[in-house]
Amino acid sequence: MVEKAARARRVSMVDVAREAGVSQKTVSRVVNDEPYVAVDVRERVLAVIERLGFRPNAAARALVTRRSHRIGVVAMGGTTLHGPTSVLAGVEAAARRAGYTLSVIRTEPGGRDEIQAAVDALAGQGVEAVVISEPVDVGGAPIDIPEGVEVLTFGMGNATSHPRELVVGADESGCARDATDHLLAQGHAVVDHIAGPSDWLSSRSRTAGWRRALVDGGVAPPEPVAGDWTPAGGFSAMSALIDRGGCTAVFVANDQMAIGAMSAIQRAGLRVPEDVAVVGFDDIDVAAYLAVPLTTVRQDFAETSRVGMHRLLRALDGHVHDDLHRTLPAQLVIRASSTASPAAG
């Protein structure tokens, strides 16, 4: 039974004005806290607003001011990925404090086209800026951003056509390198790697850092095994590494896969860290509470989103940033999964 859904007319400024015996414009002044309204008039209008339950019409306001006060978010990862989820929380808080509202589009990580479609959809809603939570590799052509729309990207940069795209993220490559160095320092001759999907920039950065640590340490990097960020993927990948033989240490591109990997190690009758040392990435909340607490890399997502949004909001106010990139510190958190010294080669 599809009705025509004739929406009722809501209370408008004109209604308030009539009731209060003033002009619509004066109501507008009161609502926007403009000066040059007599105290008694202001109070009278406010009383009527309260009584009639008036709410300003956001669409009308956006139309006339050409400002939507809306920020679009492209959130990667259909499910529960740590990074994107954590960042979203921070972005929302910052936006709300600044009087902006958020439009969220989730997209399955699938490359350029999905993101482009999401950005287009957001642009159609009139967003003033777009926040891309985790850029995947855009394979050639950058994402096209309509004129007048600001861009903030979390993670490694530039994925878009915007000339002044803001980028905020941790030095994931450097952290991956630190993590790998840590394993090498424990006496492992070589460190294997379970990577994330290769179309994620984060994934590639982490793999790059791992590879550099090995190369700089004079070790030939073995072939990494790719996972899909999930525990199941980590389990399969680790099983493959065990079958290959000779694995004593593995750097895993995120914690969820690391948990899957530890499960595979245990299932194979091996121990963590005595037989195989494991290091993850992200420091998800359960990492410290596993049977073998997980060594991992912690990024301060709260700070990341805070800094990013601060810069974006300034840009929306017309400020031109000199430095478009900002790298935030991250920290290797050493726990039991990597610290028992293995039998020296």
Place this chain on the structure above:
Amino acid sequence: MVEKAARARRVSMVDVAREAGVSQKTVSRVVNDEPYVAVDVRERVLAVIERLGFRPNAAARALVTRRSHRIGVVAMGGTTLHGPTSVLAGVEAAARRAGYTLSVIRTEPGGRDEIQAAVDALAGQGVEAVVISEPVDVGGAPIDIPEGVEVLTFGMGNATSHPRELVVGADESGCARDATDHLLAQGHAVVDHIAGPSDWLSSRSRTAGWRRALVDGGVAPPEPVAGDWTPAGGFSAMSALIDRGGCTAVFVANDQMAIGAMSAIQRAGLRVPEDVAVVGFDDIDVAAYLAVPLTTVRQDFAETSRVGMHRLLRALDGHVHDDLHRTLPAQLVIRASSTASPAAG
């Protein structure tokens, strides 16, 4: 340097119309795929739209149609809670397919006022409906919903003033009861409980189910210990239970706390499940990959959000539902953390 940010005028239907030699109204017809437009005219207009990069102005459209095509989401839990996050993904997908866009407000779970504020903010944006991901206890007064705004609530019902609030959720109380019964069936004389924050309805339902299972089994329910949904909270709560003594089985209100609890058990020199059996709730992705795989309750959040949004979208089309509540099945997933028979009393 706060500039006045004089937004540039974007391409409008009038521009397209002039360029194509037709009226603005005809452009409107083409854009909205209305009938009664000659084929050649339609193609000419489409070509101009493409060439000028015209995008319909959502604000103007919303103003004149009195339809925002926007749905507001109140997402509970600042961080990475399983339920709210999973549901958000499903809601977004369904909304997008139906041509709706999403406004998201996150709120720290803090009770009635925060939710009311979020709903008010969304109403100010002109949303046609509000989705509340996880209702907390509203302590007396229901949440006030402005007229003309539909409501969908996930979880236990009714928290709002809306006379036709839609509610979709699993029978959490029943599942909690099943989980507790399962532990009793394993031979435990009594089952302890680590609860969630008491202002969450989900938390209270789970606790209620646990209590009923015990009462119906002729067992006096011990005092539950409350946690905060986090592993750290689960760890503390379990430590308290261990100190209390005599704990052989515990039903934990979510998986993250259950992981913390298992950590506490292990830290105390006890084993899972031989000394203490553990059952969680949610089936987060790592649950099956823990050193001791976790018995837990799995809800089908994808189906939950699908059903809920389907019903909400129908309501927005004017359909009046006879049954406002819908309960979806959930499933106890039995794994190693609960299955070894304990030493009989």
Place this chain on the structure above:
DNA sequence: ACGTGCATTGACTACGTAGTCATGCGTCGG
């Protein structure tokens, strides 16, 4: 008394789109 200046207020209009209604034109049946 008179001009000056500022506080206060409202009339008018633009913003971009869709609804309403009228009009032009071609076709078909009689």
Place this chain on the structure above:
DNA sequence: CCGACGCATGACTACGTAGTCAATGCACGT
């Protein structure tokens, strides 16, 4: 050949708000 009818199109207007500018009134200094 004429009237009826349906397709195709455009003129006009409403939607609710904020910007612009003019008008009013009052206090103050000369």
